[in-house]
Amino acid sequence: MLNQIMQSRLRGVMLLGLILIFLPAFFANPFHYELAIQVGIVAATVVGLNLLVGFAGQISLGHAGFFGLGAYFSGIATGTYGWSSIPALVAGAIAVGVVAWIVGRPILRLKGHYLSMATLAVGFIIAIILENERALTGGPDGMSVPPLEVFGWQLSTFGRYSLFGLEISGVQAWYMVAGVLLVIATWFALNIIESPIGRALRSLKGSEVAAGVVGVNTTKYKSLVFVVSAVYASIMGGIYAHFQGFITPDLASFDFSIVLITMVVIGGMGSTFGVILGAVVIELLPQALADFQELEMAMFGLILMVTMIFMPKGLLPTLNSVVPNITRKKAAEVRHDSTG
Amino acid sequence: MTALVEVKGLDKVFGGVHAVEDVNFSVEAGKVYSVIGPNGAGKTTLLNLITGLYTPTKGEIRLGDESTARLTSNQLAERGMCRTFQHMQVCMNMTAIENVMLGLHLRFNSGLLATLFRLPSMRRNEALARERAAQLMDYVGCGDYLASEASAMSYGALKRLELARALAVDPKVILLDEPAAGLNATETAALEELIRKIAEQGVTVILVEHDMKLVMGISDQLLVLNYGRVLAEGTPEQISQNPDVIAAYLGG
DSSP states (O other), rough: HHHHHHHHHHHHHHHHHHHHHGGGGGGSSHHHHHHHHHHHHHHHHHHHHHHHIIIIIIOOOOOOHHHEEEHHHHIIIOOOOOOOOHHHHHHHHHHHHHHHHHHHHHHHHHOOHHHHHHHHHHHHHHHHHHHHHHHHHOGGGEEOOOOOEEETTTEEEOOOOTTTTEEEHHHHHHHHHHHHHHHHHHHHHHHHSSSSSHHHHHHHHHOOOHHHHTTTTTTHHHHHHHHHHHHHHHHHHHHHHHHHHEEEGGSHHHHHHHHHHHHHHHHOTTTHHHHHHHHHHHHHHHHTTTGGGGGGGHHHHHHHHHHHHHHHHHHHHHHHHHHHHHHHEEEEEHHHHOOO | OOEEEEEEEEEEEEEEEEEEEEEEEEEEEEEEEEEETTTTTHHHHHHHHTTTOOOOOEEEEEEEEOTTTTTHHHHHHHEEEEEOOOSSSOOSSBHHHHHHHTTTTSSSSSHHHHHHHHHHHHHHHHHHHHHHHHHHHHHHHOGGGGGGGGGSSSSHHHHHHHHHHHHTTSSEEEEEESSSTTTOOHHHHHHHHHHHHHHTTTTTEEEOSSSSHHHHHOOSSSEEETTEEEEEEOOOHHHHHOOIIIIIOOOO
């Protein structure tokens, strides 16, 4: 059952939408909303990264760099130059896409550890630039970013809004924005995967030689997926900047790149809904472990290790293979009944 | 008949090893042309050179009117050349039919925007590709695996699947690297039938194979390699009576 739902694009997206709609029933205070918004933004980023890592079998250990670039582009364009948010997000996505393309062309020739090292370096360089261009970025102290503004309508976490006569708070409005973005990000990713482009990407992981001999331009598709995943990161970085209202170069840090990759691996490489689950788990685990205080990071590491040992394919794919065993048996019985 | 594939003075050196040395031959359109020789004779290297996986150290390769020695394998696919591999290259992270649909990449591709929004044009293309892929799977005899994951298929079925994928490119010339390796007698007989069918449709076949019964049965022309050099070329009858070939390869 779970498998069937996950395999059908539309039903998967609808299920995700339903979960997002009913989730606030469990929220007790604005902090829960803020946490959910943050998870949603990061999850959408990871959905994009998964196209590169999970499906195309390439790696990026510098993806936070693109997230940070997107965040600073939005921050500087709206804060310093007074642009409107949407044009800033679009221009940022284009700029980051171009950067990713220029950087990707030479480094995507590399494979395995060498590609890891090269992408790692890209992330570091971006973080260093953000830290040192004080005049533009405010340096290590960071910079403040104005609230998201759409057609003259400002969306601040502290605001109050009315939607169809319903009074909602700023965080609730933001929750809707983040939820809609996550659904769109997921829908786009699923559409890419189940398409000729998606097959070309998956063939890069399955067999690059085979891809080449049937006419797939492997260089082109590696660049394409690198750019697409960087654009995902850039847009979500820009959104994150508006949501937080304050950004620092930490957004582009190596640590955050590793967090993003961990979410992909824990959730389940090559499973779009899996990596969303990965983002939820990795973002919420520190909250759940807060009671352990100084042991928090040790517990965090231990849980990751145990998960990887017992669920090497990731959370959702493992669940998928356990649950259908039960439902399949039932389905077989039903089929037997109807024929007999 | 004109030559479809022509190889002139082809050389490939790996470090100090001359894997292929001064090889010349031409393949006429619509024929089955086989390359045989002992292990390490340079057969697979020759195939890799022709299909753009290796770049020749020296020499010329022509496909039709065009010199193709410097082209990559995907550019060669655009010009109607495809191949299978001795060590199968099937994408195990996809379903069986998706592997064949990958072979239709050049014919049924859609742009990024059409893909992102799943426009009707893209969905139509996908339906056509799926239909064509299913036909091809039936054609090569793995129609039973339409709903399978590639990783769930048997060795013999995977070999046929790889052939279906190569045919999906709609090639003028198809190169098969040891298609019968690891197959039993029944499977080999079925394969022979299949290669014959493919050739009858006008597809030129270049075959690297160790199974002499298969090779002698279906080849129009044979090339014998030994230590990277051409030992002999001729019809199956000529080759089976050639004293050099018997000494080097076929055995007393």
